[in-house]
Amino acid sequence: MESLFITFEGPEGAGKTTIINMVTEEFHKIGLNFISTREPGGIRIAENIRNIILDPENTEMDIRTEALLYAAARRQHLAEKVLPALEEGRIVLCDRFIDSSLAYQGVGRGIGIDEIYQINEFAINGLMPHLTIYFDLDPKIGLQRVHQADEREINRLDLEELDFHLKVQSGYYEIIKREPNRFKVIDASRSIEEVYEATLQAVLEKIGH
Numbered sequence: 727m728e729s730l731f732i733t734f735e736g737p738e739g740a741g742k743t744t745i746i747n748m749v750t751e752e753f754h755k756i757g758l759n760f761i762s763t764r765e766p767g768g769i770r771i772a773e774n775i776r777n778i779i780l781d782p783e784n785t786e787m788d789i790r791t792e793a794l795l796y797a798a799a800r801r802q803h804l805a806e807k808v809l810p811a812l813e814e815g816r817i818v819l820c821d822r823f824i825d826s827s828l829a830y831q832g833v834g835r836g837i838g839i840d841e842i843y844q845i846n847e848f849a850i851n852g853l854m855p856h857l858t859i860y861f862d863l864d865p866k867i868g869l870q871r872v873h874q875a876d877e878r879e880i881n882r883l884d885l886e887e888l889d890f891h892l893k894v895q896s897g898y899y900e901i902i903k904r905e906p907n908r909f910k911v912i913d914a915s916r917s918i919e920e921v922y923e924a925t926l927q928a929v930l931e932k933i934g935h
């Protein structure tokens with residue numbers, strides 16, 4: 727089977743982790759050759775960078791430093807984990823990728839989508855996802871879910887004002903408008919089961935299964 731790079735995007739608490747775990751279980755059952763990973767993180771160095779970025783105590787972090795740290799974590803994760811898996815012909819499921827930087831740093835922080843793309847181009851060297859699932863959810867509902875979830879630690883980005891998260895959402899909408907063919911938008915306000923079914927269908931269709 728041909729390698730495929732599939733990413734999952736959306737606001738806080740949209741259900742990405744929940745649904746990726748369910749898709750992963752199904753992929754194991756079907757016997758697909760895949761890995762499931764996340765950004766920022768997925769490997770030791772990138773998890774260390776993640777801890778620095780998301781530590782609620784790091785309130786003094788400059789927004790460009792933040793953007794560069796996400797890009798650095800992305801590069802290491804690609805070099806160490808994603809690219810080798812793709813080269814071996816595997817499917818890669820990734821919780822967040824460059825679109826998070828474009829939406830959060832580009833629009834949420836106000837640096838600009840094109841500026842953030844430029845610094846990330848050095849990290850990704852042309853690699854873009856074949857399919858990106860966007861979990862569409864009102865950021866207010868997503869934040870409520872996150873604050874109610876016992877297992878989820880509240881990080882520095884979660885603590886941003888609602889206005890920041892609304893800007894992030896508008897950033898995602900702008901990126902989707904620019905590249906409509908790469909995205910599959912899924913209504914994430916439905917039940918977990920419904921969101922899972924819609925996601926699985928979109929992913930299997932892309933894989934040709």
Ligand SMILES: Nc1ncnc2c1ncn2[C@@H]1O[C@H](COP(=O)(O)OP(=O)(O)OP(=O)(O)O)[C@@H](O)[C@H]1O
Nearest residue numbers: 738739740741742743744871872875916917918921
């Ligand atoms: N469709 C849904 N309806 C109601 N609750 C949901 C739904 N999907 C996920 N949840 C719950 O919302 C919380 C956040 O879900 P999850 O961690 O999967 O989101 P996420 O998109 O990975 O969030 P983040 O990116 O902020 O880590 C969890 O408690 C999860 O059980």
Ligand SMILES: Cc1cn([C@H]2C[C@H](O)[C@@H](COP(=O)(O)O)O2)c(=O)[nH]c1=O
Nearest residue numbers: 765766796822823826827830831883884
């Ligand atoms: C990759 C990436 C992520 N972010 C933000 C988005 C979230 O607030 C956190 C990651 O936490 P999650 O629980 O794993 O979703 O980081 C970002 O601002 N820019 C990025 O490039």
